[in-house]
Each structure stands twice: as C-alpha cells, then as structure tokens.
Amino acid sequence: MRRILLLVHPTRPEAQETAALVSDELRRNGVTPIGEEDVDGDDVELAIVLGGDGTILRAAEVIRGRGTPLVGVNLGHVGFLAESEVEEAVDVARRAVARDYVVEERMTLDVTITFPDGTVQSNWAINEVSVEKDDRSRMLEVAVGIDGRGLSSFGCDGVVLATPTGSTAYAFSAGGPVVWPDVEAMLVVPNSAHALFARPLVVAPTSTMAVEILARSFSGAQVWCDGRRRIDVPPGSHIEVVRGAEPVRIARLHTAPFTDRLVRKFDLPVSGWRGGGS
Known part of the structure; x- marks a missing residue:
C-alpha cells in the first residue's frame, strides 16, 4: 500500500479546502493520504505540504530520520521552500502518484x-x-x-x-x-x-x-x-x-533555475536584460 503524508496549515480555510482536493486525487489513484499522527514507519514515500515555509519546516520535523522527501505547495507569502503554488496542488498530487519528480538534498x-x-x-x-x-x-x-x-x-x-x-x-x-x-x-x-x-x-x-x-x-x-x-x-x-549529518530531501517538480525563483519571489525588475549580449 502506497502512503503519502499530507501535512496542512492548521488554521487557513484555503489549506483545508485544497487538502480535500489533493486527498481525493490521491485516493482516486490508489494512494492513501495520511496525517502526521499516522507516520509510524519508513514506508511514507512522500510528504505533500500545504502552507508556507513554517508548515514545511514543521513537516521536516515530522519526517526527520525517515529519508522521506517533501514537496511544498505555497499558501504563504514568499514561500521559498515551496515548489508549487496553490492552484497547482492537484497537479502536484498527480505527479506524486506518477512519481514524476526528482529529489535534491539540501544541507542542514x-x-x-x-x-x-x-x-x-x-x-x-x-x-x-x-x-x-x-x-x-x-x-x-x-x-x-x-x-x-x-x-x-x-x-x-x-x-x-x-x-x-x-x-x-x-x-x-x-x-x-x-x-x-x-x-x-x-x-x-x-x-x-x-x-x-x-x-x-x-x-x-x-x-x-x-x-x-x-x-x-x-x-x-x-x-x-x-x-x-x-x-x-x-x-x-x-x-x-x-x-548536519542528515540532509533534508526536497522533491523538485520544475527544472527552472534558482534565478527564476529569486526574480519571481522578490518581484525583481529584469527589464533591459538582453540575455547574453554585452
């Protein structure tokens, strides 16, 4: 039985609504969504986190020592640790089911x-x-x-x-x-x-x-x-x-470079950039 941890911001209504959509998509494809109270072994293949960076940090505490990668769906403000935005949540679930992601290790x-x-x-x-x-x-x-x-x-x-x-x-x-x-x-x-x-x-x-x-x-x-x-x-x-002796494992869904994320998250002005000419 495949199990995916679904960890949700506890107070945001949007997070609860999105969690219901993600749970339905996982169950429809034969994957069991579980809460943090059910994390009792090493057979949790992925953690999907719905919230901001604080929720992702909490998820990292829950899965620490298990080698489970996590993927964040941003419901916060900047959300640098998140991989996707809330409107992509169902697609995140589909790609999780298909194991369509790569895992990168981040230093702790x-x-x-x-x-x-x-x-x-x-x-x-x-x-x-x-x-x-x-x-x-x-x-x-x-x-x-x-x-x-x-x-x-x-x-x-x-x-x-x-x-x-x-x-x-x-x-x-x-x-x-x-x-x-x-x-x-x-x-x-x-x-x-x-x-x-x-x-x-x-x-x-x-x-x-x-x-x-x-x-x-x-x-x-x-x-x-x-x-x-x-x-x-x-x-x-x-x-x-x-x-740290144990890195945190991040599931990546997008191949865009970090530069693009930096520009998007900080809304940086890039007008005038010509892309390779001097």
Missing part, C-alpha cells in the same frame, strides 16, 4: 551547546541557527570563532548561522548574501554588530562555526533553530554549528 545544520556547568544539548536546523539577545535593552556580547580559532568579539543583537537554503530567510534580513542552494557553504551573519569587522562570512561546508556568550554579557541569549525550537543559554555558554 547540527548545533551543539555546551553550558557553563559542562552539560551539553544538541539540535538541528534547515535554514538557520540564530543566537539572539534575551534582553532587548542591552547588547549581547559574543566571541565568534571558525575552525577552533577566535575570529572577533563584539556586542550585537545576535548572530545568524545559516545554510544556503536559509540565506533567503533570517540571514537575508540581517544583511547576509543570497547563496544559490546548490552551493556547498555555510554563512555567519552578525546582526546589528558594534564592530568594524562584523561583515557576513561565507565558510566551507567542512568548517565549524562557533559563538561564545561572553561572561561580561549582562544577560544570556536564546538559540533558535529555524525559529521553531528555542534553547536558553546563559553567559559562558559555547555554541558550535557544523554541517
């Missing part, structure tokens, strides 16, 4: 936090691990290091450690570069840093990025993984981020 991040008392906590992210101040009235004092070497220390609102997939999310808002998703790299983006050398950095996928919450900080910080999972960290904590 693994984060390890060592607390002053020596205890350790781990987590992961698709887009970014963000270290943020927990006292809005004061700066967060941090030291940043790469590959076991100190690089700089400064006061800031926070530091964003991102994948190429996450370069168009929080890292972009903090002033980081847009990185094509097939580039093998990671980003370090200081947020509102009070320092001369506090520019966004692009580091190797084999690097270890580190942020230390300095003891002179008046308060601690919050570590957010994809803006969904929060860990409170006191001064003296050490945060290390490396390339």
Whole structure:
C-alpha cells in the first residue's frame, strides 16, 4: 500500500479546502493520504505540504530520520521552500502518484551547546541557527570563532548561522548574501554588530562555526533553530554549528533555475536584460 503524508496549515480555510482536493486525487489513484499522527514507519514515500515555509519546516520535523522527501505547495507569502503554488496542488498530487519528480538534498545544520556547568544539548536546523539577545535593552556580547580559532568579539543583537537554503530567510534580513542552494557553504551573519569587522562570512561546508556568550554579557541569549525550537543559554555558554549529518530531501517538480525563483519571489525588475549580449 502506497502512503503519502499530507501535512496542512492548521488554521487557513484555503489549506483545508485544497487538502480535500489533493486527498481525493490521491485516493482516486490508489494512494492513501495520511496525517502526521499516522507516520509510524519508513514506508511514507512522500510528504505533500500545504502552507508556507513554517508548515514545511514543521513537516521536516515530522519526517526527520525517515529519508522521506517533501514537496511544498505555497499558501504563504514568499514561500521559498515551496515548489508549487496553490492552484497547482492537484497537479502536484498527480505527479506524486506518477512519481514524476526528482529529489535534491539540501544541507542542514547540527548545533551543539555546551553550558557553563559542562552539560551539553544538541539540535538541528534547515535554514538557520540564530543566537539572539534575551534582553532587548542591552547588547549581547559574543566571541565568534571558525575552525577552533577566535575570529572577533563584539556586542550585537545576535548572530545568524545559516545554510544556503536559509540565506533567503533570517540571514537575508540581517544583511547576509543570497547563496544559490546548490552551493556547498555555510554563512555567519552578525546582526546589528558594534564592530568594524562584523561583515557576513561565507565558510566551507567542512568548517565549524562557533559563538561564545561572553561572561561580561549582562544577560544570556536564546538559540533558535529555524525559529521553531528555542534553547536558553546563559553567559559562558559555547555554541558550535557544523554541517548536519542528515540532509533534508526536497522533491523538485520544475527544472527552472534558482534565478527564476529569486526574480519571481522578490518581484525583481529584469527589464533591459538582453540575455547574453554585452
């Protein structure tokens, strides 16, 4: 029996209506749509996600460790992680039935936090691990290091450690570069840093990025993984981020290059482009 996970934004009426259409199309073709409460094994061949990027991130949590690819149908605003728009939802179901898609793997991040008392906590992210101040009235004092070497220390609102997939999310808002998703790299983006050398950095996928919450900080910080999972960290904590051991698998239905997606999502002006002439 073929099973496809259908994960739907919980409050949008449009998502519920679209889910009914997708479910009918799957059942008509002998495929059983299931909800996240029925994900109990490794036999879920695909996850169809109806919602924005937040719903897709939730789906990635549900299927983590199973190797299941996911495809997003955008019901949000920008929806960079989504592959299709809502009017294409039934076609997505048809192509899922026909297995008419290719799977690409996207880099993730693994984060390890060592607390002053020596205890350790781990987590992961698709887009970014963000270290943020927990006292809005004061700066967060941090030291940043790469590959076991100190690089700089400064006061800031926070530091964003991102994948190429996450370069168009929080890292972009903090002033980081847009990185094509097939580039093998990671980003370090200081947020509102009070320092001369506090520019966004692009580091190797084999690097270890580190942020230390300095003891002179008046308060601690919050570590957010994809803006969904929060860990409170006191001064003296050490945060290390490396390339994740488990990638997220995205089902691609379209062959258009990332440039086209960037232009469409940000509504970028391309008038005057002549396509290859100088």
